[in-house]
Amino acid sequence: VNDWIKPWFIFVFVCLACESGTLASDTALEKSPAKIAAVQAASDPLVVLANRLQSKLVKIYGAGGPKGLESYQSGFLVSDAGHVVTSWSTVLDVNAIRVVTHDGRKDDAEIVGMDPETEIAVIKMTRGDSSFFSLQDIDEPIVGNRVLGLSNLFGIATGDEAMSIQRGVIMAISPLSARRGRLKTLYQGRVLVLDVMTNNPGATGGAVVNLEGDLVGMLGKELRDDQSNIWLNYAVPADVVSSSVRRILEGKTNSPVRSQQLKIAQRPHRLPNLGIILIPDVLPKTPAYVDQIVPKSIAERSGLMANDLVLLLNDIRIESRRSLEESLATIDVADSFTLLVQRGQELVRLDVRP
């Protein structure tokens, strides 16, 4: 409750000061009710905070559209070089990710890297901005803390329009894996469970902040418990975001783009030889989804299954069917390799031995 009192105290003080006319600026203003209301609203600490944070937020547009898949989501700046943290999702499955900053300026962003375990992606705009969230010195959030959720849920804001702000309380801090098998998410670490309907379409990648405006977490994806039909509103804690971002920036998660220097093997692995049949290549970036596995093939022996989505090959990110084929071509037919696949809501690591 303590962190709540402070801004309220300031708010009420300013209100009282406005009423009694002790603020110098007030004397210059007309005493119309509208003006007073405007002054009071402008001095409301949450209003000040909401305005201040807008410049750290971005709207992200990419792939999607049909079948209820949104083509937009939210993100926030974490460096003065234009690094943006967002949620790793199908929205990012495009060559040029469109980012719109608070002032309505459009920019293209590239994927720097992603962390499959936290489903966090870092993308980089072509230009930086002095306004960003610090990922240093993160305070441990406590259950009961008041927080604000800032996101472009439902894609309500476009251009230079301000992103939406919602207020809530951290209800629980708990591992998401407690719900494993019932909620569809790859991330199974600690999450901040919120009491406010934040996790709506397009909200993922949005910022959760405390009342000082410091980053507390990143809004997760939409999650529904299939049995109770209850939607979970949660955020990935800032310390998890921070370490994930650090690993991505240090290149420890996986190389963002397959290095061009890798030599093509003399006798490389090929999908038919492995017994993998992927879904047809119809998009610029068709995901590497396994359609079928040939019985008694290497793939079947290694435990690969139909409907698996290949995410990493030897820790190189596989962004499409084509990139899987290209990466396979660098491995000699006699060599083993590892795959990280998404199977339902789980991540499965497989050793493929010829």
Place this chain on the structure above:
Amino acid sequence: MTSIIHPRVRLLLSLAKDSIALYCAGRWFPTLVAIIAFSQLAFAETLSIPEPSPAVLESQTQRIRAIAKATQSTIGVFGVDGQGGGSGVIISADGYALTNFHVTEPFGNRMRCGLSTGEMFEAVIVGIDPTGDLALIKLYGSDSFPFATIADSNTVQAGQWCFAAGNPFVLATNLKPTVTWGIVSGVHRYQYPSGTILEYTDCIQTDAAINPGNSGGPLYNSHGDLIGINGRCSFEKRGRVNVGVGYAISTNQAQLFLGHLKSGRIVDHATLGFTVGSENGRVVVTNILETSDAYRRGLRYGDEILRLDQRDITSVNQLKNILGIYPTYSRLRLRYRQEQQTIDTWIRVAPLHSAEELQEIANGKPEEAPVEEEPDSTPQTIDDPLSDRFEKRNGFANYYFNRVELDRVLGLSGDASLWSKQTGDWHWSGKLRGEQSGWSVQLTKATIESTFGDENIRLDATRGWESAIESKSLHSSSLAVRLWQLWQTLGPRKMGESIYLGTTKMVDFDEMVDLTKVTAGEVEAYFYTAPDDGRVLLIEVEADSQLDRLEVYLDDYQKQADLKVPRSLRVVFGTETQFIVDLDPLVFAVQAGGGL
């Protein structure tokens, strides 16, 4: 504030009392020690639980006060059979209340409203805005209804506390409104129309829980002043319950429509007559109707829109936001850039729908439908206490209120009976300001004679008006004088079909004025009258909706034998002043028909 002893300490005190009494017997010293120790303990305990800061208590008190005040004017809206249910808010002591059109629509023209006191009141539909999802109803049964204080919604900002009151899920059987507290999540939001949901422009987004049944109910700021009418949520796959995103129609939009809704009409929204697109961050005209007022004011394809209604245009949504809060019959300030030139002008908006379209939207079915409904409603109206407060008429939600409003406008001046005696011939002359030449008008029953400088023409009392206005003839000013004569002496009802339209703003005149439309022979005349004394400020005459209207501003009113008479006229076509006449006193002929 009195100090509060922590309950734990109080318990300890009561428990310790007996044992201390026992202990005291014959052992005064240890007793003293015990008492001192105990009192110190109690003191320490009291201190360690500090009172909440006065600021917190103050803000809590304010919150309680705001809710107590706001819930009084919040109503539940039901059908006459008690079925269904939405919310609403009373905005005047005589019982006018705002709600959503989609709330009143299933109830037709009659409803019942419940106040937080548990009392039920009969209510009747007044006016509807099907496009903007607003409806005005009137409660009967009291002349001192509690009503909401309306705040300026333009001062509302994201992050500000707010709360919704209403009847979500029609839960409150005792009619006490449910209050849901939250913050403003965004302002000036534009929401596209989708499916059956209407377009919401310039609206307020909140995370206060808005659920079915909250529709039409009020959104208040932390002081308990009305800032919006809740009406829509971002529902997608999650079903029709709160998802943390609710939208409220701003009170500024409601205020702009309020006068129109009071007219009992099916109120329409506006169109600019041109479309815009976004081009490198600029909002440019992508298409324009040559018949639009904007075109007549010089706007062309490719021009950049800079400001509308004194608000900067940075996106297409922003333009739609501004346009959406205005009813038709409005005139908006426009600033645009053409090549290197910045042009400021005023444009007249056109109705968004045709009369037939609007009727169809209001009915949800073709125009003929209401007639079929009549057998159903007839038995009900027999013992309906408000049956004399409803009049069906095409284009109206309730024509009864149009008569009420027109009566109000005509009653403002208080000198109608004096004017009604001046039905004889009129002669009026004056001088053109800044020029030597004269101007005069002579009005008889059959003719209108106009002198402008050396030129003298005679117009028929009813015919030939159209061509005079279409050709922008300077003599057409005499037609406006004739219309004013008829308005003053006969009253609009005897001039032709007269409809009170609502309140609107005039060019360079900030106050809202009453607007009445009179179909007089070949032309349509619009009378703008002052809200305080009903004097006519402006008469606009339209011969063809695709051409500029004749505008005659009546100014410098002076008393002339107990009658208020203007002493100057300003004649305008489009936005250009043609001339100003400084008038001599008006001369009334003693006998009718003779001339001077």
